Amino acid sequence: MRRSRRLTAWLACLFSLASLPLAAQDAADAQARTQALVAFQRDLVSVLAPRADATPLLAAALLARTLPDPPKFSDFHALIERAAAAPGHGPAVDWVRLADCDERAGDCPNAKALAALETEAADNAAVWLLKLGQDLRAGDTEAAHADLARAASAKLYDDYTGASLQALALNVGLLPPPTSVQYPGGGAAGIQVVLTFSLASLQPQPVLPPVAKLCEDDAAVKDDCRRLGKLLEWGSSPLARSLGLHLRETLDPDPAQQEDARRARRVLAWQVHSFANLTARAPTDAKLARDLLALAREGGTEMSLTLAALRANGIPIEPPAAWQPSAQDAAQAPQASTR
Structure with missing residues (x-):
């Protein structure tokens, strides 16, 4: 998906979570804080990118997803692909990989990720509702009915936001955030919770x-x-x-x-x-x-x-x-x- 749209959405989530402290600052201070936070986010990605197991790589991918112009070896695509190749990565990684696509090219959601989910998470209604939306957009009513039947027969509905929250919360504390990005009274945990919940809120979702x-x-x-x-x-x-x-x-x-x-x-x-x-x-x-x-x-x-x-x-x-x-x-x- 387009990085500018992701960055805009991330900033909106970030500012909505911490609107009170930001409201008292002038535009220059707010911009400086944002730049410092983006730099901190880059540092976290740099620390996590060398890891080989799925959960830290998932966290790194989520952190990299909103960054402007990340290096190719540590951008969202590279990191989520590595997470998906890690042993025992599970469907939560493939769910996030759905967003590794280009809306302008009309290839969203990621076809390989959706195909993987249809196999490894066939009992999850969220997968079939995602496919249902895709089939409705394509005008394939018969396929949409079949998707609905699969969703209705599923055992659960899980969009894996909890897994993304967990991955982020486990890893955002690897580096201390600079004092320039911390809010009064919040300390390091305050900015860590902002990153965790704002980035997880960008989780792919079926259009309901x-x-x-x-x-x-x-x-x-x-x-x-x-x-x-x-x-x-x-x-x-x-x-x-x-x-x-x-x-x-x-x-x-x-x-x-x-x-x-x-x-x-x-x-x-x-x-x-x-x-x-x-x-x-x-x-x-x-x-x-x-x-x-x-x-x-x-x-x-x-x-x-x-x-x-x-x-x-x-x-x-x-x-x-x-x-x-x-x-x-x-x-x-x-x-x-x-x-």
């Missing part, structure tokens, strides 16, 4: 709104969509869970189930809102940053980390009775429907 539209518009696939929805409600990400709840709300004929799905989506919105508040505080709260990094190092999924972080910080999993998502929450919350 077309799935919702297919399920809403095509009566022939309703049964598969209901089965898929049940699976997605236990998916690895808020996006997947949101789609699963949306499918139950729109496809289940039982009004009680529809209402329960609406209630569960409100709970999910609260969890996303509360976790976003935690990550926004972390750059200037060293203890919170260390705690989030420790959770990320344990592995799991994006949702398991979210729930563990809320519990660890005494934040209820369910919202107060009077709480409703704000307009900002609605804009940031996972959306599954195209309507």
Whole structure:
């Protein structure tokens, strides 16, 4: 994918995670901080690039992905290819390798990575939803229906964000970040959590709104969509869970189930809102940053980390009775429907 777009997205994630400290700085200071952070990121890649095992190479690839003009031997392509060639690399590496492609050439996602995932992660609905989106774009409805059936029969939905978070959290501490990039009160952990969570947020994702539209518009696939929805409600990400709840709300004929799905989506919105508040505080709260990094190092999924972080910080999993998502929450919350 185009490096300029990745860099823009990374900077947006970075600044959104630490917007309060950055808001008080003038443009020159902010630019200097960004340049120093990019230099630190390059140093981390240089330290990790000589490694031979998959997890450090995955971390190096994720760190290199947003860098402008990296050396060819340590750019995203070179590093993710080496990670994919490492013994026991697992599907999490091939999932990130999906992004090793050129949108302008129309070759996204990476065909070799997708083919590998269809074999090594055939029980993962995320793989088939990714392929479904590809087939819908190609106008192949029959293949899209087959993809949907495979997704509905899968055992889990995992977009491997948890694995990317783990790889980054395990390796961003190999070098001490310069004081020039640290935020007041956050120390080294503050900038490490910014790198970890902002870079992991660029994880490849299936485009889910077309799935919702297919399920809403095509009566022939309703049964598969209901089965898929049940699976997605236990998916690895808020996006997947949101789609699963949306499918139950729109496809289940039982009004009680529809209402329960609406209630569960409100709970999910609260969890996303509360976790976003935690990550926004972390750059200037060293203890919170260390705690989030420790959770990320344990592995799991994006949702398991979210729930563990809320519990660890005494934040209820369910919202107060009077709480409703704000307009900002609605804009940031996972959306599954195209309507």
